Amino acid sequence: MSMKPLCVKLSVQPSRGLVDEKFTILVQNLLPGFQLTIHALHQCEDGHSWEAFAHYTADATGTVNVSEDPSLDGTYSGVEQMGLLWSLRPVPGSKYGLRMRKMNVQTPMVVTISVYQGHRTEGFLDQVLLASVMVERWYMAPGVQRVPITDGKLTATLFLPSGPGPFPGLLDLWGGGGKLVEYRAALLASHGIASMALDYLTPQITKETGKMVDNDYFETAYRVLEQHPQILGSRIAMLGLSFGSTVTLRMAVYSQVVKLSCAVCISGSHVQPIGGGLEQILASFSKHAYKTRLDENNQVIWRDLMLPIPTDPSLKVDMGRLQCPLLLVVGEDDQNWPTHESAMDVKEMMDQAGNSHLLTVLSYKNAGHLIEPPFMPFARASTFKTITNPPTKVMVLWGGELVAHSRAQEDAWRKTLVFLRENLYGGMKHGASFSNL
Amino acid sequence: MFHTGPPVVSVHPSRAMVDEAFKVQVENLPPGSPVTLHSLHQSEDKDYWEAFGHYVSDHRGTVSVADDLSCGGTYTGKEAMGLLWSMRPVPGSREGLRLRKLNVCIPQLVNISVYSGHVGVGFREQDPLASVLTERWYMAPGVRRIDIKEKGVRGTLFIPHGPGPFPGLLDMWGGGGGLLEYRAALLASHGYASMALEYFNPAEVNTAELELNYFETAFNIVRDHPQVMSDRVGLFGLSLGSIVSISLAAWSSVVKPRCCVCISGNHTHARGGTIGDVFNEFITNVHKVRMDENNYEIWRGMGLPIPDDISQKVDVGKINCPILLVNGDDDQNWPTVESAEDMAQMMRAAGNEHLLTRLEYPDAGHLIEPPYSPHFRATKFLKDGQKGYTASI
Numbered sequence: 001m002s003m004k005p006l007c008v009k010l011s012v013q014p015s016r017g018l019v020d021e022k023f024t025i026l027v028q029n030l031l032p033g034f035q036l037t038i039h040a041l042h043q044c045e046d047g048h049s050w051e052a053f054a055h056y057t058a059d060a061t062g063t064v065n066v067s068e069d070p071s072l073d074g075t076y077s078g079v080e081q082m083g084l085l086w087s088l089r090p091v092p093g094s095k096y097g098l099r100m101r102k103m104n105v106q107t108p109m110v111v112t113i114s115v116y117q118g119h120r121t122e123g124f125l126d127q128v129l130l131a132s133v134m135v136e137r138w139y140m141a142p143g144v145q146r147v148p149i150t151d152g153k154l155t156a157t158l159f160l161p162s163g164p165g166p167f168p169g170l171l172d173l174w175g176g177g178g179k180l181v182e183y184r185a186a187l188l189a190s191h192g193i194a195s196m197a198l199d200y201l202t203p204q205i206t207k208e209t210g211k212m213v214d215n216d217y218f219e220t221a222y223r224v225l226e227q228h229p230q231i232l233g234s235r236i237a238m239l240g241l242s243f244g245s246t247v248t249l250r251m252a253v254y255s256q257v258v259k260l261s262c263a264v265c266i267s268g269s270h271v272q273p274i275g276g277g278l279e280q281i282l283a284s285f286s287k288h289a290y291k292t293r294l295d296e297n298n299q300v301i302w303r304d305l306m307l308p309i310p311t312d313p314s315l316k317v318d319m320g321r322l323q324c325p326l327l328l329v330v331g332e333d334d335q336n337w338p339t340h341e342s343a344m345d346v347k348e349m350m351d352q353a354g355n356s357h358l359l360t361v362l363s364y365k366n367a368g369h370l371i372e373p374p375f376m377p378f379a380r381a382s383t384f385k386t387i388t389n390p391p392t393k394v395m396v397l398w399g400g401e402l403v404a405h406s407r408a409q410e411d412a413w414r415k416t417l418v419f420l421r422e423n424l425y426g427g428m429k430h431g432a433s434f435s436n437l
Numbered sequence: 438m439f440h441t442g443p444p445v446v447s448v449h450p451s452r453a454m455v456d457e458a459f460k461v462q463v464e465n466l467p468p469g470s471p472v473t474l475h476s477l478h479q480s481e482d483k484d485y486w487e488a489f490g491h492y493v494s495d496h497r498g499t500v501s502v503a504d505d506l507s508c509g510g511t512y513t514g515k516e517a518m519g520l521l522w523s524m525r526p527v528p529g530s531r532e533g534l535r536l537r538k539l540n541v542c543i544p545q546l547v548n549i550s551v552y553s554g555h556v557g558v559g560f561r562e563q564d565p566l567a568s569v570l571t572e573r574w575y576m577a578p579g580v581r582r583i584d585i586k587e588k589g590v591r592g593t594l595f596i597p598h599g600p601g602p603f604p605g606l607l608d609m610w611g612g613g614g615g616l617l618e619y620r621a622a623l624l625a626s627h628g629y630a631s632m633a634l635e636y637f638n639p640a641e642v643n644t645a646e647l648e649l650n651y652f653e654t655a656f657n658i659v660r661d662h663p664q665v666m667s668d669r670v671g672l673f674g675l676s677l678g679s680i681v682s683i684s685l686a687a688w689s690s691v692v693k694p695r696c697c698v699c700i701s702g703n704h705t706h707a708r709g710g711t712i713g714d715v716f717n718e719f720i721t722n723v724h725k726v727r728m729d730e731n732n733y734e735i736w737r738g739m740g741l742p743i744p745d746d747i748s749q750k751v752d753v754g755k756i757n758c759p760i761l762l763v764n765g766d767d768d769q770n771w772p773t774v775e776s777a778e779d780m781a782q783m784m785r786a787a788g789n790e791h792l793l794t795r796l797e798y799p800d801a802g803h804l805i806e807p808p809y810s811p812h813f814r815a816t817k818f819l820k821d822g823q824k825g826y827t828a829s830i
Binding site: 007009010013014015016017018021110112114126129130131132133134135136138141142143161162163164165166167168190192232235424425426 | 441442443445446447449450451452453454457464465546548550564565567568569570571572574577578579598599600603604626628666669
């Protein structure tokens with residue numbers, strides 16, 4: 001029975017960081033060889049508790065440094081500086097199929113990091129709690145302004161970076177679940193890009209009229225950015241995930257109004273009926289709904305709905321006409337969309353058209369569909385509420401494996417920021433070729 | 438023709454503790470551009486403070502304050518934190534200002550901007566190329582702030598986050614009086630349950646009849662707190678607070694500090710005195726006050742010569758805990774280095790010199806505070822209810 005060591009010193013630096021910043025966790029003043037468990041606890045906005053933990057052994061100096069020392073076991077193993085965040089999972093007894101998403105970005109995500117005596121997987125009780133600190137993780141950097149958009153019929157929020165500007169702009173689109181999800185736009189603004197989160201599937205106007213928005217809606221959003229006094233109208237990008245990619249590619253190629261400096265499409269596809277509205281696209285999904293499969297846990301696999309990739313040009317965006325740099329982010333284990341196959345087809349189309357120098361594909365083995373900003377917990381499957389009327393709740397399989405997916409998120413985000421920085425802040429000619437990329 | 442986008446200034450981390458370093462960087466400038474990095478802060482008293490450094494971007498169009506040399510401004514050379522510690526009131530401000538945070542629950546906001554060219558004045562009249570806000574915190578997340586008003590003692594206790602129990606500290610400032618919480622908040626952020634002690638109001642200075650009794654009671658409040666390790670409570674003082682610490686450590690039969698940190702303190706007063714007595718000594722020695730070229734008062738003469746008579750000094754030979762003395766060689770407020778030297782001799786003679794550690798800094802003054810805060814050569818100090826200017830360093 002080992003004694004509780006006196007004055008164990010636990011520090012996490014920075015104690016207040018942005019959600020995409022790394023931290024260093026140090027435990028000191030231990031006896032050499034002392035066995036301990038580092039534990040992370042977070043209560044999300046829905047009231048669910050999430051935890052992660054890892055087993056460490058103090059070195060000869062009585063120290064554990066999470067950035068350098070290996071976890072022997074727990075919700076992650078090996079040397080993983082940020083493992084305590086990305087391996088967070090709902091505590092035992094929680095509802096199945098939870099997904100962590102911060103909706104109020106003006107307050108930080110608070111995580112309690114604790115050190116417990118011994119290597120434990122449960123029984124994280126007061127008697128064996130040695131030290132604990134609170135850590136704040138922010139989506140908004142100091143000085144970032146959150147501006148709800150009230151003009152036009154838009155349901156949107158604009159995030160302006162700190163400073164006088166002007167800044168490059170970005171339209172940020174999420175996927176088929178709808179809602180106004182602000183956290184990625186807030187984070188992008190914290191990196192110097194004035195970003196507008198746009199709800200285009202469940203906006204106020206659709207709720208009032210029962211009708212889906214059309215291309216006009218996106219062009220209006222683009223114009224709000226273009227005409228904003230603190231935004232550089234000639235430096236606007238679009239970033240879409242999943243169904244947001246569908247919209248992004250359609251706007252990038254066909255819109256007469258939207259002139260993008262660059263586009264980022266995460267877990268998306270160019271497959272969509274051309275020349276219709278959102279209803280037509282959703283209708284085409286429904287038409288192929290019979291291709292839905294279920295995995296061994298009865299979780300819904302929707303990747304086949306868009307397969308095979310059509311050869312009919314009226315059923316996919318003409319990527320040969322794209323005139324701006326495009327970054328595609330692909331999870332090779334995406335069970336929700338055929339992202340990999342779509343990316344291959346996009347590449348082929350662009351090779352043939354002679355504009356493939358505009359294309360960069362980031363492809364990640366064992367990553368799934370929901371490739372999000374880094375260090376956030378991973379969900380291989382989660383409950384998904386469709387936007388149909390009436391809505392249905394299904395358990396959707398997104399795919400991916402914890403470690404590979406978490407690494408993919410970190411890598412993809414970093415490269416996305418570099419891509420956006422180079423195209424929005426860098427030297428450019430309009431509609432340029434980029435031999436230096 | 439290629440045109441680059443706007444420059445970007447960044448501070449990492451954007452939210453930090455006041456004693457944490459940051460990295461300020463500017464990117465996307467044209468190569469070889471002269472620029473000015475500028476910091477601006479509005480204090481709680483609504484005064485503006487600023488600092489600036491002159492730089493030239495490298496071939497990639499980048500300036501990194503942590504790596505590059507400032508060739509002019511309020512600081513020069515390679516100074517990662519120069520934009521904070523070299524801050525001074527903007528031109529036209531009131532005289533004798535000192536920057537001290539009173540509300541420690543919210544951060545200090547500093548605006549870091551980059552201006553084109555090497556600018557020295559008129560920052561408000563021109564637009565920066567870019568700017569970013571950074572937060573500097575005295576309290577780590579989870580630190581709790583508790584008002585203390587018991588047994589006649591007034592103070593604020595800061596408890597670190599976590600199960601505890603924690604080592605404790607009694608934190609005492611100097612002769613300006615009042616209740617200053619920021620150092621105790623910072624110490625709690627480093628894991629020490631710390632109580633900032635108010636021991637007199639500036640107006641009470643000549644009548645404050647506080648005996649060591651008051652401090653013993655305060656110390657015990659910390660010691661007896663359920664989240665404090667009763668055998669691990671230390672003393673932390675600056676100036677008058679150090680005098681109290683040294684006196685307690687030597688003479689108190691009630692409190693047993695685990696250790697003492699004494700900044701800019703001294704041992705030259707007789708046993709049995711009160712704070713009032715310490716200040717009353719000034720009156721008898723007021724003829725020893727000199728004025729510098731700006732008409733600021735130099736008090737260090739009042740403390741000299743260090744008496745040989747042991748009854749006029751704290752009997753430091755009786756101290757039986759480790760004691761750290763931190764002093765500045767250029768202290769114009771009190772002869773703290775001479776005092777430290779005399780203390781060392783006394784402790785050597787008594788056989789407890791092994792407990793003593795001395796840190797002395799050339800060209801440092803009296804007000805040695807947590808790092809990166811601005812430096813004040815002279816500030817206003819309330820004396821006899823009258824405001825005058827005291828040279829601290």
